[in-house]
Amino acid sequence: MSPTETEEHQALRAAVAALGQRYGRDYLARLAREGGHPDELWADAAKLGYLGVNLPEEYGGGGGGIAELSIVLEELGAAGCPLLMMVVSPAICGTVIARFGTEAQKRAWLPGLADGSRTMAFGITEPDAGSNSHRITTTARRDGDAWVLTGRKVFISGVDIADATLIVGRTEDARTGRLKPCLFIVPRETPGFSRSVIDMELQAAEKQFELVLDEVRLPAEALVGDEDAGLLQLFAGLNPERIMTAAFAIGMGRYALAKAVDYARTRQVWNEPIGAHQAVAHPLAAAHIELELARLMMQKAARLYDAGDDMGAGEAANMAKYAAGEACVRAVDQAVHTLGGNGLTREYGLASLITAARVARIAPVSREMILNFVSHQTLGLPKSY
Ligand SMILES: Cc1cc2nc3c(=O)[nH]c(=O)nc-3n(C[C@H](O)[C@H](O)[C@H](O)COP(=O)(O)OP(=O)(O)OC[C@H]3O[C@@H](n4cnc5c(N)ncnc54)[C@H](O)[C@@H]3O)c2cc1C
Numbered sequence: 001m002s003p004t005e006t007e008e009h010q011a012l013r014a015a016v017a018a019l020g021q022r023y024g025r026d027y028l029a030r031l032a033r034e035g036g037h038p039d040e041l042w043a044d045a046a047k048l049g050y051l052g053v054n055l056p057e058e059y060g061g062g063g064g065g066i067a068e069l070s071i072v073l074e075e076l077g078a079a080g081c082p083l084l085m086m087v088v089s090p091a092i093c094g095t096v097i098a099r100f101g102t103e104a105q106k107r108a109w110l111p112g113l114a115d116g117s118r119t120m121a122f123g124i125t126e127p128d129a130g131s132n133s134h135r136i137t138t139t140a141r142r143d144g145d146a147w148v149l150t151g152r153k154v155f156i157s158g159v160d161i162a163d164a165t166l167i168v169g170r171t172e173d174a175r176t177g178r179l180k181p182c183l184f185i186v187p188r189e190t191p192g193f194s195r196s197v198i199d200m201e202l203q204a205a206e207k208q209f210e211l212v213l214d215e216v217r218l219p220a221e222a223l224v225g226d227e228d229a230g231l232l233q234l235f236a237g238l239n240p241e242r243i244m245t246a247a248f249a250i251g252m253g254r255y256a257l258a259k260a261v262d263y264a265r266t267r268q269v270w271n272e273p274i275g276a277h278q279a280v281a282h283p284l285a286a287a288h289i290e291l292e293l294a295r296l297m298m299q300k301a302a303r304l305y306d307a308g309d310d311m312g313a314g315e316a317a318n319m320a321k322y323a324a325g326e327a328c329v330r331a332v333d334q335a336v337h338t339l340g341g342n343g344l345t346r347e348y349g350l351a352s353l354i355t356a357a358r359v360a361r362i363a364p365v366s367r368e369m370i371l372n373f374v375s376h377q378t379l380g381l382p383k384s385y
Contacts, residue, residue, distance in 0.1 A: 084157060190217075239301070243320060
């Protein structure tokens with residue numbers, strides 16, 4: 001019995017790991033090379049109830065929480081085949097719609113997000129706002145019963161394969177005149193909603209896009225939840241995003257570490273396998289410890305979130321994302337080094353993870369912005385910006 005996970009959680013881990021083993025890293029690497037998408041793995045994971053494990057049962061989900069969803073992503077990652085869109089579709093969009101959507105939005109989206117037949121992307125980042133999401137300027141104005149959205153987004157993942165994108169925009173507060181965040185479901189083919197792919201140095205099936213919203217006309221029902229509670233709703237989705245990014249990073253770190261350990265056990269250039277040299281073994285042991293510690297923080301964040309403590313979960317989710325991102329970058333770096341020249345060959349497949357691991361340090365919120373958050377919110381230090 002694990003002190004941090006129930007027997008059900010452990011059984012889920014084992015079952016997802018078995019699914020991941022059937023696909024593995026070669027599957028995703030081939031798709032990335034050929035410009036394909038992991039549709040078979042997505043469909044299999046959905047059929048087994050893994051994609052919607054966090055969504056309410058009455059809408060076709062598993063009735064679990066982010067604790068379970070993060071186990072799914074971590075184990076797929078540890079097998080070398082993480083599904084990036086899980087961070088966005090069931091975790092952010094599914095959560096926001098389940099918690100704040102209208103009955104019609106829940107019926108329209110949740111069963112499809114749960115059974116994998118529909119996918120939703122999430123767009124908050126803007127070229128001129130970056131880490132400072134208070135500066136986003138995508139604006140929604142009312143026109144009769146409709147909404148009209150205008151603005152630009154950047155680095156939005158999976159817009160080409162998603163049926164819709166949950167766009168964070170702003171509406172004008174009638175009382176104060178200030179802009180407040182609001183969430184809109186924008187179907188992919190809506191007139192005025194255009195995308196161009198960004199040429200990333202990432203070996204991944206999921207692409208990132210720059211979006212232009214040019215007078216995008218949406219029906220009143222496109223607004224998710226309450227126009228006056230946008231910030232609260234947004235944070236409800238951002239905490240799962242951080243927890244899932246931690247799961248993504250821990251999974252990738254575990255994958256790289258396992259490859260390195262395997263190699264260090266057998267590779268022999270003097271009398272003993274290289275893993276017998278402490279200069280090789282200790283950094284691998286340290287990477288393992290850091291990944292385990294990051295997972296503890298991720299489990300804490302997931303537990304707080306699933307218990308309804310959004311504030312407590314916010315701090316823990318940020319710390320978990322930070323710890324996991326750093327642990328992942330270090331584990332991948334050490335894994336590549338452990339393989340010597342082979343670490344840089346395509347055959348061993350580790351070098352491309354150097355770029356992929358950096359994503360967890362930058363997105364969805366950078367290392368520095370988390371350190372800022374902890375400095376100000378947790379430690380009470382003054383702000384410089
Ligand atoms: C692969 C990938 C997928 C992504 N997918 C999505 C997605 O699906 N949806 C979405 O909305 N976004 C997505 N993003 C965007 C991501 O969330 C942003 O890249 C991230 O928030 C950082 O914003 P920026 O790139 O504009 O960097 P900037 O904000 O320009 O920051 C640049 C650097 O300056 C530092 N910095 C900035 N301000 C401060 C400060 N006050 N103090 C200290 N340091 C500071 C940052 O830490 C960073 O190192 C994705 C990004 C990547 C790389």
